[in-house]
Amino acid sequence: MAADLACYNIADLRLRAQRRLPHGVWEYLERGVEDEAAMARNRAAFDAVTFRPRVLRGVHAIDTRTTIFGRESPLPLALAPTGAAGLLWHEGDLALARAAAEAGLPFTISSASTIDVEQIAAAGGRQWFQLYLWEDRALSHAVLERAWQSGCEALFVTLDMSVPPNREYIHRNGFGTPFRLNARNTLDVLTHPRWLAGVMGRYALSGGIPSQANLPDRLRASVTKGAHPGALFKLDNLDWEEMRALRDRWPGKLVLKGILHPADAEEAVRLGADGIVVSNHGGRALDSAIAPLAALPDIRSAVSDRLTLFLDSGIRRGSDVVKALAQGADAVLVGRAPLYGLSAAGQPGVTRALSLLAEELRRTMALLGTRSLAEIDLELIG
Template sequence: MAAHQACLNIDELRLQARRFLPRGLFEYIDRGTEDETALRRLRDGFDHAELTPRVLVDCADRHTGVTLFGRARPLPFVIAPTAAAGLVRYDGEVLLARAARAAGIPFCVSTQSITSIEAIAEAGAELWFQLYVWRDRSLTHALLDRVAACGVDTLILTVDTAVSPKREYNAHNGFTVPVTPSLRGALDVARHPAWAGGVLLRLLADGGWPGYAHYPPQFRTRITDAAAHDPIRLCDRVSWDDVAELRRRWQGRIILKGLLAPEDARRAAGSGVEAVVVSNHGGRNLDCAPSPLTVLPRIMDAVGDRMTVLADSGVRRGSDAAKLLAAGAAAVLLGRAPLFGLAAGGQAGAEHALAILRDELDRTMALLGCRTVADLRL
C-alpha cells in the first residue's frame, strides 16, 4: 500500500507532504503571514461552529451533488488556483487537473502556474482560470485571449492581493519568491532526496529552472527572477474600473475572489459579474482579516438572492465544507488539501484527498439528517 493510501484525513496527508517537500516549499504552502493570526482564526472558526442534527430522517438516498452555473456536479468542490503545484510534483498542475476530472469537479489554473493552460487543457478537465491584473493592462488582455482560445469559460479575478504579503518564515527558511539559490536552500533540498530526484532534477533536465508559463514571451522569467519586469508585476491600482473592462472583454462568467465585506459584495452584484468567492486567501494575505465563515451569513443577506456565492480558506474536513455550505456557499474551493495529497502521492494522492473530503461530507450530511447539500441550509 502506498503511504498516502494509509492516510485517513487531510492532516495525515499534510504530514506526508511535510516529509516529502523541502521545508521552505512546504511552509510556503502550509503557513500564513506575519503572526499567522488569520490562519489560526480560520481553524478556530471551524472548530467553534456548530451544526445541529435532525434525527429520524431517512438518509439512505442522500447525495453530495450540486448544480453550479447550470451544470450538475457530483461534489460541491472546486480545486482552487495555487501557484506552487508545479513545484510540489513534476507536472503538478496536470496531475491536479486529472484528479479534478476523475472527481467530476473544476480545476482552476493559476496565472502563476509553471505549466501552460494549453498543456493543462490536454488533461481533459473542466478548467477555470485565475487572473492577476498586471500593470500593463494590454498584456493582461492578451492573456485573456489566450485563455479563451483554450475553451475556458470561467474567469476568477483575484482581488485581495494588491501587494505581496509579508511571509517572514520564508525569509528565515531560505525560500522566497523569486526563488534565490542559497546554501540553506541547497541543504534543505539535500534532506529531501525523493523530491530532489522526482521533481527538481526532472525540472532542471527540461531546460533549467522553470518559468511562469502564462507570462508574455518577452517577459517570461524563471522562478529565480520572477518579478523582474515592471509590466507584469502585481498591480496595486486595480479598481472597479478594471472589473468593468474585464466584463466588456470577457464573454464567459467572471468570479471575484477575495471579498469579505458585504459592501463589496453588493458592488460586485451590480458590476455584471456572476459570482464571488468569500475568502481570506487561506490566511495567507492580510493577517487581521476575518474568517470567511464568520462573514458569509452577512454576505448572503446582502447578495445571496442576486448572485452565486462561493467560499474557501482553511478547509481540512468535510465538516468544514459542510459549515460553509450551511452558511450559504454554493460550492467550496480547496487549496491546501489537494496540494497535500499531491505531495503525498501525486495524482493518486490528490484523488485520495478529494475522496477523504467527499466521504467526510457525506457522513456529516447523514449524521445531520440531510439528504442533499441544499438541506444543509435549512
C-alpha cells in the same frame, strides 16, 4: 497507489507532505503571514460550529449533486487556484487538473502556474482561470484570450493581494524568487533527495525549472532568474473601473475572489459578476482579516441569490463543507487540502484528498439526516 497511502484524513496527507518537501518549500505551501492569526481564525470559525442533527430520515441514498453556473457538479466543491504547484510535484498543475477531471470537479488554473493554460486545459474536465494582472495589462488581456480559447468557463479575478503579503519566513529560509541555492537552503534541499530527484531533477532533464508559464516566451523568467520589467504582477492600481472593463472583455462567467465586506459583494452584483469567493486567501494576505465563515451570513443577506457564493479558507473536513453551506455558501473551494495530497503522492494523492472530503461530506450529511444539499440550512446549526 492511493489505496496503499495510509492516510485517513487530510491531516495525514499534510504530515506526508511535510516530510517529503524541503522545509522552505513546505513553508511556502503551508504558512500564512505575520502571526498567522487569520489562519488560526479560519480554523477556529469552523471548529466553533456545532450541529443539531435530525434522526429517522432514511439516509440510505445521499445526493451531493449541485448546479454551478447552470451545470451539474457531483459535489459543491472545486479546486482553488494555487500557483507554483509545480514546485511541490513535477508538473503539479497537470496532476491537480487531471485528478479534478477524474473526480468531475472544476479546477481553477492559477495565473502563476508553472505550466501554460493550453497544456493544463488539455487535461480535460471543467476548468476556470484565475487572473492576477501583470503591470503591462496587454499581457494579461492576451492571456485571458488564450484562457477563453482553451475552453475556460469562468474567470476568477483575485482581489485580496493588492500588495505583496508579508511572508517573513521566506527571508528566513532563503527561498525567495528568484530561487538560488544559498547557505540557508542548500542543506534543506540536499536532505530531501526524493523531492530533489523527483521534482528538480526531472525539470533539469527537460530543460530547466519553469515559471510564469502563461507569459509569452520572450518575457518568461525561470524560477532561478528574475522577472522581466512589465512582467511582474501589479495589483495596487486595480479599481472597480478596471473591473468593469474586464467584465466587458470576458465573455464567460466572472467571479471576484477575496471579498469579505458586504458592500463589496453588493458592488460585485452591480458590476454584473456571476459569483464571488468569500475568502481571506487561506490566511495568506491580511493577517487580521475576518474568517470567511464569519463574514458569510452578512454577505449572503446582502446579495441574496443574485450571484453564486463560493467560500474558501480553512476547509479540511467534509463537515466544514456542510458548515459553509448551512451558513449560505453555494459551494466551496479547497486550496491546501489537494496540495497536501499532491505533495504526498502526486495525482493519486490529490485523488485521495478529494475522495476523503467527499466521503466525509456524505457521512456528515447522513448523520445529520440530510439527504440532499437543499436540506442543509441554518436549522441544523446549534
